Amino acid sequence: MKKRTIALVAILAMLAFIVTGCGGSGGGDQEKPAAEKKFFNIATGGTAGVYYPLGGAIAEILNKNVEGANAKVQSTGASVANVNMLAKGEVQIAFIQNDIAYYAANGTEMFKDNKVENMRAVATIYPEIVQLVTLEKSGIKSVADLKGKRVAVGAAGSSVTANAQHVLEAAGLSFEDIDEQYLSFAEAANGLKDGNIDAAFVTAGVPTAAIQDIIAQHKVVVIPVTSEMADKMIEKYPFYTKVVIPADAYKQAQDVETVGVKAMLVVTDQMDEQTAYEITKAIFDNVEDLKTAHAVGQYISKESAKDGLSIPLHPGAEKFFNE
Incomplete structure (x- = not known):
């Protein structure tokens, strides 16, 4: 009986030592739990x-x-x-x-x-800028001048098409007033160079490679979206903001007013x-x-x-x- 008691005490002592060892020396030394992923x-x-x-x-x-x-x-x-x-x-x-x-x-x-x-x-x-471009020889100087013209309005179903509709609307026009052409940026650039279209809407960062490609061969004019037009657009479509395209972006005589989405x-x-x-x-x-x-x-x-x-x-x- 005495031997059993001694053995039991020894076992309990060993268990206490193990528990103490696992617990560490104090709360301050415990590792910080990993942050939840x-x-x-x-x-x-x-x-x-x-x-x-x-x-x-x-x-x-x-x-x-x-x-x-x-x-x-x-x-x-x-x-x-x-x-x-x-x-x-x-x-x-x-x-x-x-x-x-x-x-x-x-x-x-x-x-x-x-x-x-x-x-x-x-x-x-950052801004994605609505850019309306034409060639100098087209004689187009304003959005109103697009009436009756062949105009690229972005690929079918793209956001560029909606941008084009909104710009025309601010100038009192619609797709019924133009010959709209559903073209990608690259297709629009080629169309302008070949004379198959008169102007093109491009919504992208400035400078845009497709427009720079045209400049290598032709004098490009960037048509402004005036401040008055921009105000009309922003009032109806609050996602637009006023933006200025620097003159040196496309070799223009001066900075060009327009709008952008973000x-x-x-x-x-x-x-x-x-x-x-x-x-x-x-x-x-x-x-x-x-x-x-x-x-x-x-x-x-x-x-x-x-x-x-x-x-x-x-x-x-x-x-x-x-x-």
């Missing part, structure tokens, strides 16, 4: 476009500055495809033009009968406020990294991040901008 798939565009390199830079920023972030980019068909992927929960962050976001949120244009109401903006980032970063209302706040803060605290990633990074700033918003701002992003 936050996975962010970022929908961008084609690998040769602007969205993809910017998306890569943003993924790197989030991975470095948001605790637990695991962000990666995904090449996609750009804005329209990104709306659908975001709505289905296939991605958590998406690059979307603000006019496309507006159409989706309101169930118009290419989203007729397919309304998407759960999108929330993180910020607008590329946006978009999430959904399923993202919690704190996460959206951390994402927004990380991006705008590291804007220099975006400038390094692509030339359009020069346009990205906290001061302009709410210009041209076409859908509601996420509460988390709003918290950051109100600080």
